[in-house]
Amino acid sequence: MAITTSTRSVLDVAGASPRIDSARTLDADAAAAGGRVASGAGRRKRRRPSAWHLFLIPVSLLFLIPFLQMFLASVSPEKELVSFPPPFIPSHLDFGGYAGLFAESNVLTWLLNTVIVSTVGIASHLVLCSLAGYGFARLKFRGRQLGIFMILGTIMIPTQLLMIPTYILFSQLGLVNTLGAAIVPWLSSAFGIFLMRQFFLSLPAELEESGMLDGANRWQVFTRIILPLAKPALATLAIFTLLGSWNDLIWPLIAINDPHAFTLQLGLQNFQGTRRTQWSLLMAGNVVATLPLIVFFLFAQKQFVQTMTLSGLKG
Amino acid sequence: MSAVTAGARRASTSGGRTPPRRIPPSRPAQRPGARLRRWKNDLGGWAFVAPASLLVLGLSIFPAGWALLLSTQKWDGFSEPVAVGGKNFAKLATDDKFWDAVVHTGIYTALFVPASVLAGLFLAVALNRRIRFIGVYRTAIFVPFVASAAATGILSTYLFNPEFGLVNNVLRTIGLPAQGWLEDRNQAMVVIAIMxxxxxxxxxxxxxxxxxxDVPMELLEAARLDGANRWQAFWRVVWPQLAPVTVFTTIWQTIQAIQLFDLVLTTTKGGPLDSTQTIVYYLWHEAFVELNFGYGSAVAWVLFGITLIITVGVVLYGRRSGQEAF
Known part of the structure; x- marks a missing residue:
């Protein structure tokens, strides 16, 4: 798990202002052209296509080819993948890879486990981090500064330092080899608390005051007035938790040995060890593990980019 | 999960800027029940923050302290732990395998960090314009971010497979010799960095x-009016404005790079001939394969130390040269 914020203020981004805005560009040509149009008596000239396409098309293809290879290999006949040279595009669609994957592995169990881990993690993050973020941002109570300070301090600590004692702790709690071991680390995070705290700090205090004047208590103000405004920050938090918990590998690898409690990533890694050369099966597994996130990404690209900017969550 | 956050720092400074504490003057005026109310108020506050805070602190500060204790012990997790003082660290200093892992991690960092910062810069410049299909280009370049290390690893073993892989296929087609890639000790780390x-x-x-x-357009227009060409305008005007971001991404990617593990596990498992054995891979292997919890914890603390030194070093350097990234 990793946490960053870019150099910009968190409030800015969590406020869901569209940061990556194609309308504001540094392209001097476009600016010049715009100026010309403005001064040129409204004469609209069709601009010739930008030369940047010549750079962007190959680069985009380069980034897409690994995914294309993955999808195509997953629907290729196994024989073609190890022929020499293997065709990039299969001669015909063959779902043997998927059939083999579902028959020879517990991929559906793994998928279900990962869905459980991510769902519980997201739900818990949304509830606990918005509560704590609000408390640290708006409520005045003794020990608040100390709490903020200590949680901040934990942000610098790398996961690798925590793995060994956490493993020992979890084994004493009887969590090791259960799905619980994969879930507990994703229940809350310092990043989540801070993201929400920064967001709540950015809201004007008058909102709450007017609510209090109307006779609502703190809890009602929080649930009825504040939370509905926090949707952009909550979306960022949900995606952060989704990406982190869905793709986590090292921690399930350490804490879970029982194939029934495998997460998708762990199961896939394990499956790879036993099926080194059955490429269509492995690629089918890859598709099952990656496609849900790709689909999410395509539907909520803006929110994903937002999350990416705030949390350098990868690996 | 290491992290360096701008927001966090901002929060900490604002946290430190508490208004001068109002000491209630001898409080004779306090009505009965005021103390009770204060306690209720504190309790109410903690009710909001306690669940998340206890989870975060319980799963970080407590284990971190425990890891320090473990690093002074010899323990396999079953028998009684034996206190060995600083012996784990002394052994680490002369452990060739560990130093090899440090070197491999260094090589990877040297490959990955400049490449990712420069790639980010060039891609951002290319994507920062209003042309047709720009949304498609952005999607294509951003979408691999969601791929997991396990999927990426498995994919790379096929893409870079010496016999059937796409990469060697392309090389053969254009008349270049096929390479060993992940099976070649000199190339394996390069492949991992690429993926x-x-x-x-x-x-x-x-x-x-x-x-x-966020770069002011006026700056750029002024430079163009002064006769700078686009290349000059970029390097003389835009690039200096980006300095804090460059410091930030460099630190961030460096921290990520020295924690490399997942991709190694899913591609080479440290091979061939240990050439991709990284610090974290060594840590994992010592702790969870060899069950040397004490020694593994010592490695983990060294890793933490390296992370801190690099972060503080770069930040101080940035401060001295007048760029504040954090």
């Missing part, structure tokens, strides 16, 4: 893209 770059270029790109859009 890591594929999955994370989106991050540096997004950061630079946001920063580019």
């Amino acid at each position: 890591a770059l594929w999955g994370s270029a989106a991050f540096t790109t997004v950061i630079y893209l946001a920063a580019l859009q």
Whole structure:
């Protein structure tokens, strides 16, 4: 798990202002052209296509080819993948890879486990981090500064330092080899608390005051007035938790040995060890593990980019 | 999960800026029940923050302290732990395998960090314009960010497979000799860096893209009016404006790079001939394969130390040269 914020203020981004805005560009040509149009008596000239396409098309293809290879290999006949040279595009669609994957592995169990881990993690993050973020941002109570300070301090600590004692702790709690071991680390995070705290700090205090004047208590103000405004920050938090918990590998690898409690990533890694050369099966597994996130990404690209900017969550 | 956050720092400074504490003057005026109310108020506050805070602190500060204790012990997890003082660290200093892992991690860092920062810069410049299909290009470049290390690893073993892989196929087609890639001890780390770059270029790109859009247009127009060509305008005007972002992405990617593990596990498992054995891979192997919890914890603390030194070093350097990234 990793946490960053870019150099910009968190409030800015969590406020869901569209940061990556194609309308504001540094392209001097476009600016010049715009100026010309403005001064040129409204004469609209069709601009010739930008030369940047010549750079962007190959680069985009380069980034897409690994995914294309993955999808195509997953629907290729196994024989073609190890022929020499293997065709990039299969001669015909063959779902043997998927059939083999579902028959020879517990991929559906793994998928279900990962869905459980991510769902519980997201739900818990949304509830606990918005509560704590609000408390640290708006409520005045003794020990608040100390709490903020200590949680901040934990942000610098790398996961690798925590793995060994956490493993020992979890084994004493009887969590090791259960799905619980994969879930507990994703229940809350310092990043989540801070993201929400920064967001709540950015809201004007008058909102709450007017609510209090109307006779609502703190809890009602929080649930009825504040939370509905926090949707952009909550979306960022949900995606952060989704990406982190869905793709986590090292921690399930350490804490879970029982194939029934495998997460998708762990199961896939394990499956790879036993099926080194059955490429269509492995690629089918890859598709099952990656496609849900790709689909999410395509539907909520803006929110994903937002999350990416705030949390350098990868690996 | 290490992290360096701008927001966090901002929060900490604002946290430190508490208004001068109002000491209630001898409080004779306090009505009965005021103390009770105060306690209720504190309790109410903690009710909001306690669940998340206890989870975070319980799963970080407590284990971190425990790891320090473990690093002074010899323990396999079953028998009684034996206190060995600083022996784990002394052994580490002369452990060739560990130093090899440090060197391999260094090589990877040297490959990955400049590549990812530069890729981010160039891609951001290319994507920061209003042309047709720009949304498609952005999607194509950003989407690999969601691919997991396991999927990326398995994919790379096929793409870079010496016999059937696409990469060697392309090389053969254009008349170049096929390479061993992940099976070649001199190339394995390069392949891992390339695939890591594929999955994370989106991050540096997004950061630079946001920063580019904050560069005042007036600066650029002024430079163009003064006769600078586009190349000069970029390097003399835009690039200096991006300096804090460059410091930030460099530190961030460095921290990520020295923690490399997942991709190694899913591609080479440290091979061939240990050439991709990294610090964290060594840590994992010592702790969870060899069951040397004490020795593994010592490695973990050294890793933490390296992370801190690099972060503080770069930040101080940045401060001295007048760029504040954090």
